[in-house]
Structures are given as structure tokens and as C-alpha cells.
Amino acid sequence: MQIATRDRFEPLCRAISSVFDQDYDNFEIIVLDDASEASDICDRLRSKFDDPRLRCFRNTEWSGVSAVRSRMMDLGDGEVYCSIDDDGAFAHASCLSRIVDAFLADPKLGLLAGKIKDYRDGQERLLLPFGKRDLMRSPELPEGRHRVSYFLAGCYAIRRSVVEKCGAYRPEMMYGEEELDISYRVIAAGYDIVYEPEIVAYHWPEPSAFKMDQPRSEIYFQIKNRFHLAYAYLPARFIPSYIAVWLVRYLVTCLRRGLVSDYLVGVKDGVLGMRRGPRQTLGNDAVTYLRSNYGRLWY
Numbered sequence: 001m002q003i004a005t006r007d008r009f010e011p012l013c014r015a016i017s018s019v020f021d022q023d024y025d026n027f028e029i030i031v032l033d034d035a036s037e038a039s040d041i042c043d044r045l046r047s048k049f050d051d052p053r054l055r056c057f058r059n060t061e062w063s064g065v066s067a068v069r070s071r072m073m074d075l076g077d078g079e080v081y082c083s084i085d086d087d088g089a090f091a092h093a094s095c096l097s098r099i100v101d102a103f104l105a106d107p108k109l110g111l112l113a114g115k116i117k118d119y120r121d122g123q124e125r126l127l128l129p130f131g132k133r134d135l136m137r138s139p140e141l142p143e144g145r146h147r148v149s150y151f152l153a154g155c156y157a158i159r160r161s162v163v164e165k166c167g168a169y170r171p172e173m174m175y176g177e178e179e180l181d182i183s184y185r186v187i188a189a190g191y192d193i194v195y196e197p198e199i200v201a202y203h204w205p206e207p208s209a210f211k212m213d214q215p216r217s218e219i220y221f222q223i224k225n226r227f228h229l230a231y232a233y234l235p236a237r238f239i240p241s242y243i244a245v246w247l248v249r250y251l252v253t254c255l256r257r258g259l260v261s262d263y264l265v266g267v268k269d270g271v272l273g274m275r276r277g278p279r280q281t282l283g284n285d286a287v288t289y290l291r292s293n294y295g296r297l298w299y
Contacts, residue, residue: 001027001096002072004065005086006034006209009041013048018089020051024097027082029054032072034209035062062211066178067171069153073163079103082157084201091117091200098199099157110162110191111183113148114155114199127152127203129195134294148195149295150183155201158186165189175210176222177229184233188286193293220262220269223250227270233282238297245299 001019005012012031019029033041033056042056057075059068073081080103084090095114102112116127129148130141166185169178186193210218226246230239247267254263282290290297 001029002069002076002081002083003029003031003086004034004068004072004083005031005036005041006062007036007038008086008206008209009036009038009044011087011204011206012041013045015084015086015089016045016049016054018084019096020049021093022090022096023093024100027053027096028077030072030075031056032068032075033058034064034068035059035211063171064174065153065209066169066173066175069178070168070171073160073168076160079160080157081160081163083153083155085154085203087206088116088154088201088203091202095199095201098196102194102196103157103159106192106194108190108192109159109194110166110186110189111151111158111193112156112199113151113193113195114157114201115142115195115197116152116154116201116203118203118205120205127154129193130294131296143197145197146195147192147289147293149187149193149290149293150180151193151195153179154203155199158182159191162186162189162191173225173228174221175218177225180229181225181232184229184282184286185280187289188233188280188282190285216265217259217262219250219254219257219259220266223247223263223266224270224273226250227267227274228277231274232277232280234297235281235287241298 003012003015016029031045042058045054045056080099082096082099099112103109113129118125118127126142128142129150129152135141166189169182173181183193230242234242251263254260287297
């Protein structure tokens, strides 16, 4: 069990409590504090929970969400890596046992995506690995078990052997689209990503853990990382429309937020990054999987 955190001690304790309340108890909890302002987070956790299954580590310098998630995988010892957000919690006591049973039952299952009930602004909404168009066509999708093409990191589990084969999160991505990056690699390796609606996590959004004194905003990394995804994985015929659609969407957002400089630098660095990085183009089987399981290729 892995939980990344930064400056969210009380919500973190709620998340950890929901893990200890599970009806499956053969787990360890890896907490990685990404340079919280308070340096005693781990000591306070050990004092509060006093359970050897809880292991806490601290980064002395902020490293970003991708690097934190990757490091937690290196620190974990289990056969399945499971994660929820520090401002979330499992919704019921059988989430972990359902995760374990799912992986035992299906050797082709590489990554399991849960249902996230988000309570932003006091309203419940579902965070799901389906596009808006898919949900409009099939409103019943959230209630069924389906193969899907990506996941949301607020509630998911992945086999350790899949990480060893496909690689963990890319630290250089820092923030944004890191789930899609690892999803492409899981699918390309021949594994399934499955959405399981009976595995549910709540999410009460806290202020962003992104370190605000960085020279660039979150959206800079999102723009740059979209170029990486297009160049690294997509067959050539999909790249122009993919880049064009996302650049228009990000431009609108940046104009509204007054982040035109971040937009321009993100585009520049994204293009330069395409020249440096290797291509791992998705093969025909992976493209077919995406088309058949709620994935997108043109945007």
C-alpha cells in the first residue's frame, strides 16, 4: 500500500486509518513525504499508529508526483502495489481483499483501476477511466467491470512484475499525464487494465501539493508531457491531430489563467523533448486494444 503526501497530515491519517480498517491484513503501508514544511511527519505517524506495517520515508527536497510514485515502488516489498491519495480513503473494508482476489484470478491483469467518488465543492462526482462521450452513450458504464485504457492514480493497483517489465513512473514528467504514460507501456506489454467498480475510494480534494515556488506551473508540465506521449507512443498518423487538439485546449486554459508564458515554454520544451527521446510506438495489438476499450488515439 502506497500513499504519497505533502503538507496534509490530518487527511493522511484518515487515509491510513482506512487501510488499517481493511478485512485483509497482509500488507505494508509505504508513506513518502515529499518535503513537507513540517519535517516530523514520519515521527508523528509512528507515534499515532504504532504499527510495524507502516513505514514512512521523507524526501528532503520536493521532487514531484512522478518521482515520488516511482520511488515508493522501489521501497515496497509486496507483489502488488496499491495506491490511494493522501486526501482520500477507502470507502469500505473489502477493497484490498477484492484487489488481491482480482489479481489471483487473472494472470493477464496488469493494472486494476478503482472507482473514485470525488467531493469537490461538496458535490459528489465520479472520477472514472472513461471519456465523456462514452459515458453519454452508456450511462451504466460506471456500474460494470470493464477493460479500459488508462487509470486514475487516486485509487489503483499494479502488479510488481508488470512494473519490473514495463518500468515505473518517469520522474522527469514531474506532474501531469504520468498515468497515461505508464498505461501505454502496460498495454504494449500485453497486459489488461481493468476498471472494477466494487473497489471504491473517496476523495476530498485538498489544495494542490504542487510546490508553488517552481519557475513553471502545473500546466507547463502537462503541455510538455503531451508532446512526450505523442512522440513516444503514437503511430505517426495520429500525432498531428493529437498535438493540435491538446494545444488548442491548453491555449484556451492558459489564456483564461494568464499563463501564456508557460504555454509557450511548454510547447518549446515539448518539441525539443521529442527530438531527444526514443520512440516506443504502439503496435497493432495495442492500437486495437485502445480502440476496443475506451481509449483515444486522435486526441
